[in-house]
Amino acid sequence: GAVVSQHPSRVICKSGTSVKIECRSLDFQATTMFWYRQFPKQSLMLMATSNEGSKATYEQGVEKDKFLINHASLTLSTLTVTSAHPEDSSFYICSATNLDSPNEKLFFGSGTQLSVL
Amino acid sequence: GQNIDQPTEMTATEGAIVQINCTYQTSGFNGLFWYQQHAGEAPTFLSYNVLDGLEEKGRFSSFLSRSKGYSYLLLKELQMKDSASYLCAVRDMREAAGNKLTFGGGTRVLVKP
Numbered sequence: 001g002a003v004v005s006q007h008p009s010r011v012i013c014k015s016g017t018s019v020k021i022e023c024r025s026l027d028f029q030a031t032t033m034f035w036y037r038q039f040p041k042q043s044l045m046l047m048a049t050s051n052e053g054s055k056a057t058y059e060q061g062v063e064k065d066k067f068l069i070n071h072a073s074l075t076l077s078t079l080t081v082t083s084a085h086p087e088d089s090s091f092y093i094c095s096a097t098n099l100d101s102p103n104e105k106l107f108f109g110s111g112t113q114l115s116v117l
Numbered sequence: 118g119q120n121i122d123q124p125t126e127m128t129a130t131e132g133a134i135v136q137i138n139c140t141y142q143t144s145g146f147n148g149l150f151w152y153q154q155h156a157g158e159a160p161t162f163l164s165y166n167v168l169d170g171l172e173e174k175g176r177f178s179s180f181l182s183r184s185k186g187y188s189y190l191l192l193k194e195l196q197m198k199d200s201a202s203y204l205c206a207v208r209d210m211r212e213a214a215g216n217k218l219t220f221g222g223g224t225r226v227l228v229k230p
Contacts, residue, residue, distance in 0.1 A: 006159075034217065043204060043223040044160070093159050106150075106218060108159040 003027055004096050006109025013084055014117055021079045021112045023094030029074040030096035034106070035067075038091040050077045084116045121221035123205050128227045129195055137190045137224045139205035147210035150218060151179050151190045154202045163190065163203075192226070200228045 003026040013019050023033055031052050036044040048069050049057045056069035066088075068080040077096075081088055091113050095106040120142040129135040141149070148167040152160035164172055166181035166188060178191040192199055205221040 036220075041225070044220045046217070046219070049217060091157070106162075108161075111157070111159045113157065 004030075004094065004107045004109040006094050006112060008112055009110060010113045010115075012115045012117065015085050016083055019081045019084055019114060021081075021092055021094070021114075023077045023079070023096070023109050025075045025096045025107070028096075030077075031074065032097045033071060033077040034095045035069060035077075035079050036093045036095065038093060038111075040091075044093065047079075081114065084114070086116045089114055089116045121205055121207055121219060123203075123221045123224045125222065126225045126227070128229060129192075131195055131197060131228055131230050133195050135192045135195060135226060137192075137203050137205075137226070139188045139190070139221055141186050141188070141205070141207045141221075143186075143207055143209050143219075145210040146183060146186075146207065148208040149179075149181055149188050150206040150208070151177075151188075152204040152206060154204060154223070156202075160204055195228045197228050197230070200226060202226070 005024045005026050007022055011019055033050040035047045037047050038044050046059050047062045047067060050069045050071040052071045052074050058064045066082055068082060071077040091111050093111040094109040123139045127135055150165050151163040153163050154160040163177055164174060164179035166172055166179050169181055169183055171178055171180045176193045181188045190203055202223040202225050204223045206218040208218050
């Protein structure tokens with residue numbers, strides 16, 4: 001099956017620093033990638049939709065200047081949490097759509113646990 | 118927008134059956150998904166329903182009634198490893214990105230010996 005690689009899997013940083021998370025589709029081309037955020041014991045909340053070669057579409061309430069998304073190629077999207085604060089500590093998960101099977105299930109990365117001290 | 122409801126927690130005994138219900142409200146339904154998620158891990162795909170009826174996959178089955186805005190996930194012959202959160206997600210055909218999913222709050226299932 002299709003594989004989505006996400007790293008780092010865990011990152012601990014100091015408040016005020018920026019953290020970059022990468023999401024790669026390893027064996028398929030993904031025109032669209034999605035970034036989700038999940039707090040403990042809660043469900044996935046969509047943050048933004050990342051389209052290759054264009055600006056990301058952010059969900060209501062998500063600060064685009066704080067969560068920078070770049071989808072530079074059909075296999076790579078990055079999420080940068082700028083000037084991270086403790087309240088940004090969360091589990092971040094990316095997912096991708098297979099260009100060849102747009103109506104099929106989403107493929108998820110393994111997630112990144114961000115802890116901001 | 119979409120409104121997706123599922124129970125917060127359920128407890129069942131090893132070897133038994135558990136049914137997780139999901140109700141949704143959406144104007145442009147285009148498929149319902151069930152995912153399993155263990156703590157600290159990414160969700161894994163379980164099932165997909167777009168037409169009414171029952172889809173069976175081994176110990177897992179999923180049912181959909183579009184007229185009622187209702188789905189359930191049935192887990193049979195429960196095993197300890199089935200203890201996880203189960204997420205119901207709905208796709209809306211009106212969304213610009215065809216595979217954009219909205220997730221319910223998830224149901225934590227605890228399987229006891």
